[in-house]
Amino acid sequence: MKYSGWPEKGDLVVGKVDEIEDFGVFVDLEEYEDKRGLVHVSNVASGWIKNVRDHVGVDERVVAKVLDVDESAQQIDLSLKDVNDHQRKEKIQDWKNEQKADNWMEQAFGDDVDAETYAAVANELLAEFGSMYDGFETxxxxxxxxxxxxDLSDAERDAVVEVARENVSVPYVTVAGYVNLRSPGSDGVDxxxxxxxxxxxxxxxxxxEVDLExxxxxxxxYRLRVQAPDYKTAESHLEAGVERAREAIETAGGTADFHRERRTHEG
Structure with a gap:
């Protein structure tokens, strides 16, 4: 998906170098429809620049910082030198993630999904999660x-969840604990x-999202094993499971003795 509007001053944008002149570099913005920015030679790199082409090449993908936007003049001023390595790598990863999410949207709603439907679903995900990718991941x-x-319809929610679970690799952690259950009564087994x-x-x-076994x-x-997206959730459900067992066995006059062993991966 490409945005129809304009970037804002201070934004980081992904672009592809389209043209190089002695006075600067023209960059097509990958995330925006029909938007092009200019990196003045003074903003290509720090220090004195003898030849712009020593620092950037045509068709090179770059991350730039938006210095100024003049919509009336259709002009976007950019800087390459004001983006550090960490910002560059993070922005490129975010951009790649949104490319994935764009493909997932097509899987969920079809290659021929109309622009209005696409925009409505995308805007809901952006508003709620900050990005389409984060929406699918969640x-x-x-x-x-x-x-x-x-405000998605039931059918739209079904489509997003189905495609998300087919495509998103979710990191899970595993925790386990052991409980000794004893009941001295005649119905102890039950x-x-x-x-x-x-x-x-x-x-x-x-x-x-939680698997309790x-x-x-x-x-x-007996062993309780919980798999969940994070330790806090996993531990919470492990403890809740133990308490349910404890309450049930103590109500019957028995005892529960719990000891815990935390594991991230199990064979």
Missing amino acids: AAVQGHEALAET DVRSALEAAGGDNGTVPD VTYVGAPE
């Missing part, structure tokens, strides 16, 4: 809940089984 983790505050079912949660207790290790020990 939708991949949180599902429909991530889009609840947007009591433990009920406690394990409680630990696993029911519909609505554990969100879509309860497995038998060896009586009376």
Whole structure:
């Protein structure tokens, strides 16, 4: 997607060098429709410049800082020297991410999606998440809940979530803990089984982005394993699962003894 408007003073923009003159460099802005900026020779690099072509070449992709915008004169003044290496790499990565998101939009709504629909969905993602890429990434983790505050239709939310989960690689962490469950009563086996079912949660207790698994290790020990997008979420659901098991077994007159072992990856 290319923006139809104008960049603002201070923005970092991605462009491709179109033309080089002794007085400066003309740059086509990749993110904007039919917008071209000029980097004056004094803003190409620090220090004295003998030959502009020693510093930049035609068709080279660059990151520039917007110094000034004059819409009436259709003029955008840019600087290359005011962008450091960190800013350049970060901006290029953000731009590449938006290219990915642009492709995902076509997957979600079709190659022939009309401009109005595209713009409406894109603007909702931009307003809520700051970028289309961040919108898809959050939708991949949180599902429909991530889009609840947007004005997207149910069908549009379904399309975004489906494509996000097919394409976005989401980093997950794993935490695990062990709980010893004992119930001295005659119904002890059933009591433990009920406690394990409680630990696993029911519909609505554990969100879509969290996977909670309860497995038998060896009586009376059972393992709770939680996979989630971050440690805070994973630990929270691990502790909640243990408390559900503890409450259930203690209600039946039994005991629960929990000890925890944190792991990022498990074989």
